[in-house]
Amino acid sequence: MSQTHGLRKWACCAKDEGDSECNICAECGLAYHLVCLGLSVPTEGGEWRCPKCAVRKLHSDDTLIRTLTDDIVETSEDNVTRRATKRQAISSPIAETSTVTRDDVHNIVKGVFKSEMGVLLTQMNNNFAMLMNRELQGLKSEITEMKESMNFMSLQYEEFKDKHQAVLKSMDELRMENTDLRTTVTHLTGRVDQLEQQARASNIELQCIPEKKAENLLNIVSSICKVVNCPVKPENIIKCTRIAKIDPAGLRPRSIVVQFSSPNVRDHLLASVKTYNKSKKTPDEKLNTSNIGLKCDKKPIYVVEHLTPSNKALHAAARLRAKENKYKYVWIRNGRVFVRKSDDTDYIMIKDMNSIEKIV
Missing domain, CATH: 3.30.40 (Herpes Virus-1)
Incomplete structure (x- = not known):
């Protein structure tokens, strides 16, 4: 006051x-x-x-x-x-x-102040200690719970790690097995394709011949044989039919597949067609629809080996790559695809799609 x-x-x-x-x-x-x-x-x-x-x-x-x-x-x-x-x-x-004196009063006040401060500090220390003990007790409980949670998580992590290692090992085994299976499938696919191609060893494929109702395919084949000067007896022709197009939306007519009695008859006809086309000076004079008496626009006729779908795709890819790299020749012999860049270079046999990289 x-x-x-x-x-x-x-x-x-x-x-x-x-x-x-x-x-x-x-x-x-x-x-x-x-x-x-x-x-x-x-x-x-x-x-x-x-x-x-x-x-x-x-x-x-x-x-x-x-x-x-x-x-x-x-x-x-x-x-x-x-x-x-x-x-x-x-x-x-x-x-x-x-x-x-004034010093006496100051000393008395100083002593009282010290005493009161001592009591106050003691009370503050006690209150602080109680507060800290209460807070630390709660913190200790939380730390204990956290340690238990960490131990539980550690155990879970170890289990997960073991399972992960087992899964990785299993994946490696499956990867190796998958690689082996892919190699086996590729090998078997190649063998199946080879057997299928061998089954077509006596067949030829006539391409770009227009379709008509009530057409006589046997007469068309006989006419082609006469034009190229390769007489074929009727008994040498086992089967004649049109096959489905690979691209149903394509504008080209369905091809005609002819099965002969032997590969020799087929090879003789292919050689005759090649000789006939070489004897003509212009592309318009080569084998076409007008040569076999079809009443339609003049269109070229192609006589090729009857290839499996995979070999057809390989042939098309080889022709495209050869055109890009200015190769002069691309041909087929007994179901195999060959390319040659010029007359004075060696030929390259294209066995599969990986072999396309050889065309450089």
């Missing part, structure tokens, strides 16, 4: 400073200059106690402090502060009266 007082007696010193701010004890009502107390700001709240009352309250069992506080100053009427008369101890002379 702080107030500004007029003329009155002060409990701290002999100075009469009416305009000075002070602290008034809540118990004894005595006033103290802030300067004498060593304070710069007055105490608010109305609960301030002077050194005497504070020491008596907090340290009633402290003989030294009680003795000092009993020596509270009394202000005389002439404004001179003197030490009060001490109590006379047993078998001791009466103590002499002495003046209480």
Whole structure:
């Protein structure tokens, strides 16, 4: 509590400073200059106690402090502060009266402050320790639960790792098995294709012959044989039929497949067609629809070996690659595809799609 007082007696010193701010004890009502107390700001709240009352309250069992506080100053009427008369101890002379200085008051206040601060610090330490223990207990429980969770996750991870290793091993085995199976399938596919091609060793394929209703395919084959000067007996022709197109949307008519009695008859007819076409000077004079008496636009007729679908695809890819690299010749012999870049170079046999890379 702080107030500004007029003329009155002060409990701290002999100075009469009416305009000075002070602290008034809540118990004894005595006033103290802030300067004498060593304070710069007055105490608010109305609960301030002077050194005497504070020491008596907090340290009633402290003989030294009680003795000092009993020596509270009394202000005389002439404004001179003197030490009060001490109590006379047993078998001791009466103590002499002495003046209480400002340093004495400061020392008393300092001791009280230290005592109060000590109690406050002790209480704060105890409260802090209790709070920390409570918080740490919860944190300890959480850490324990976390450790258990981590252990569980570690076990799960180890199990997952073992399963993963087993899966990787199984995948490697399956990959190797798949590679072997693919190699086997490729080999078997090649053998099946070879056997299928061998089954067509006596067949030829007539391409680009227009389709008509009620057409006689046997007469068409006989006419072609006569044109190329390769007489074939009817008994040498086993079967004549049109086959489905690879591309149903294509504009070219369906091809005619002719099966002869032997590969020799087929080879003889192919050689005759080749000789006939070479004897003509212009492409228009080569074998065409007008040569066999078909009443339609003049279109070329191609006589080739009857290839399997895979060999047809290989032949088409080889022709395209040869055209890009300016190869002069691409031909088929006994179901195999050959290419040659020029007359003075060696031929290249194209066995499969991987062999296309040889055409450079």
